[in-house]
Amino acid sequence: MVGNQIVDPAGQTLLLKGVNWFGFETTNYAVHGLWSRNWREMIDQMAALGFNAVRIPVCPTTLQGVAVSGIDYNRNPDLQGLNSLYLLDRIVQNFDQAGFYILLDHHRPDCNAISELWYTNDYSEEQWIQDLVFMARRYANLPHFLGMDLKNEPHGAATWGTGNTATDWNLAAERAAAAILAANPNLLIFVEGIQENATCSSNTNHWWGGNIEPQECYPLNIPGDKLVLSPHVYGPDVYMQPYFNDPNFPNNLPAIWEQHFGRFAGSYAVVIGEWGGRYGHGGHASDRVWQDALVDYLLEKGLRSTFYWSWNANSGDTGGILQDDWVSVWEDKVALLQRLWSESAGATPTATPVGNPTPAPTPTPTAAGSLACEVDYQVVNAWDSGFQSQVTITNRSSQQISGWSLTWTFPGNQQITDLWDGVHSQSGPAVTVTNASWNPNIGANGGQAS
Structure with a gap:
């Protein structure tokens, strides 16, 4: 990373045209949609639509190599017999070979629900860091392994800068980042925000993981060339925030986004890790207005690298890029993203071979x-x-x-x-x-x- 810009190995500014593909964080322990489609076909379709980056949510049990479900093996015969970890290996490796930059996201500690803090009564901070380090090491030789999103959507009890080590997300993020970078110094560290905070934070409702404001008073002690601030931001389809009913909507939104996260873009790399909605295909009619306004704001700020939520057709509140048949795409959503991408020159990655740590046989x-x-x-x-x-x-x-x-x-x-x-x-x-x-x-x- 150079300044506040993520760059590729050649030093060219990298435009992350990202999408979330979820499922490894659920009790299927596999990306979703494999009951309807061939997995390689979906990766090829993502590439054809212009995506060059993927955020993959995972949960700890997936890393333990358990049995998977939700796969039609007639459509995916080459996945037969793979446990959850080997399936993750297969998916990540193929994305890398296809030239996709890969962001791994620690999403749920129990594979069921998003926790407020990075630990629970049944899952310790030590286990959390061990799992992050495990992934950092396992995929270290993949040239397009971009980074680790440390914890999905800290909220509720999570604080920032209070001095309470049990709840201060900023301190936990620093500890995790140090361990990850010791194991794999090539990675970027994506740090989400929190929800509400007693100090150094406005009173305007924040999204889970969407409040970066305390960074102004309590900056993260993570190397600047490795740190990416990665807030989440959503619209009316996810929750009807009070400001969506403001008579000045959507013109009131840029000031809110600027307060919550946008003002840090001049000093840090800022990449929104989740945003999206149904865009008028069900849900609230105002969600389409919201998404259009957000893209306008991101273009104005130069924040064109994002990860859209989601690829999946089965995201209940947002829908996906894919329609319910898991084949057809919502063309207007794609057009919205292409508008975001087309107004910036971005590097298109190509797969490059990695070094061989053991002498190669001659087949x-x-x-x-x-x-x-x-x-x-x-x-x-x-x-x-x-x-x-x-x-x-x-x-x-x-x-x-x-x-x-x-x-x-x-x-x-x-x-x-x-x-x-x-x-x-x-x-x-x-x-x-x-x-x-x-x-x-x-x-x-x-x-x-x-």
């Missing part, structure tokens, strides 16, 4: 006849006790391959514990992988299997 593909194949092997993730690699076979011939196998020999004592999209056997360092039942064919002239 040998085999197929019927004398068909020419090419194999690419990349380590895409690594942690203390293991690593994750992706192997891609490319058919360079003019004939389709029907049935394939791949063999290689590891240079050391590496062992495969999980493998996707193929069937493997291993004897010592020697590995053989054959096609799964759903992917025996590799198309001619550049077709791939991975």
Whole structure:
């Protein structure tokens, strides 16, 4: 980050055209919509609409590798047998390969409800920080792993700058940020606001996580080149705040937004982590007016990087980018976002390979006849006790391959514990992988299997 601007590795200002895709924070322990769609198709659709960043809410149980639900495996055969953690790995890795910047959000401590504080009677601060550090390390080698949103929507008992270590969100955020950056110094730290505060805060109703005002009096002790202030702000479809009934609505809103968070944009990176609504498709008619006014304000302030809530069709109060069929999109919502994006030149990320922490084997593909194949092997993730690699076979011939196998020999004592999209056997360092039942064919002239 340079000044108050998030930049890409080349130093170019990065426009985050973000969307929230939720589900890993629920008791499905999986992104939603997989009962209706293929997961890769949805990521491709996001990219086609112009999104280049995704915020993924998670809860602690998802990180424990439990059984998932809400997936139609006829539509998603390559997800069969994956537990929640491996499914998160798969989704995050694919977003990275597609060039999406990834923000992981610690959303609910119990996978059921948003807590007021970062801890509960059943989930300690120590566990919270451990889970944040776990994610920071697990995905450290993904080039588009952007940052961690420390806690979703502190509210209620949460305070800022009172000196009470049990409730001061700013102090907790500093402790968590220090642990995360020690584990992965490349990440950005997204810190949401609180709700109401006794000091250094106006009396105008704030949203959960939407009050950044105390930052003026009690600035966060987090390195400035790592800190992103990330308020949440909503309209009438979520809750009818008193100021939505003001006779001067919506002209009264910019002053409120400026007080709550906008005035910090000159000194800090400010990225709204959640905003959205039904935009006239049900709900309050005034929500459309509200969203239009917010985009006008964001354009005026130059706050064009945001994460829209949500991709999901099943967000009860806001709806989603997707309609109820989980395929069709609300074109007017997309047009609103494109207006926000189009008035700023932003960098479009491209996937880049990461370094290989262990010597790469030399795979040998085999197929019927004398068909020419090419194999690419990349380590895409690594942690203390293991690593994750992706192997891609490319058919360079003019004939389709029907049935394939791949063999290689590891240079050391590496062992495969999980493998996707193929069937493997291993004897010592020697590995053989054959096609799964759903992917025996590799198309001619550049077709791939991975």
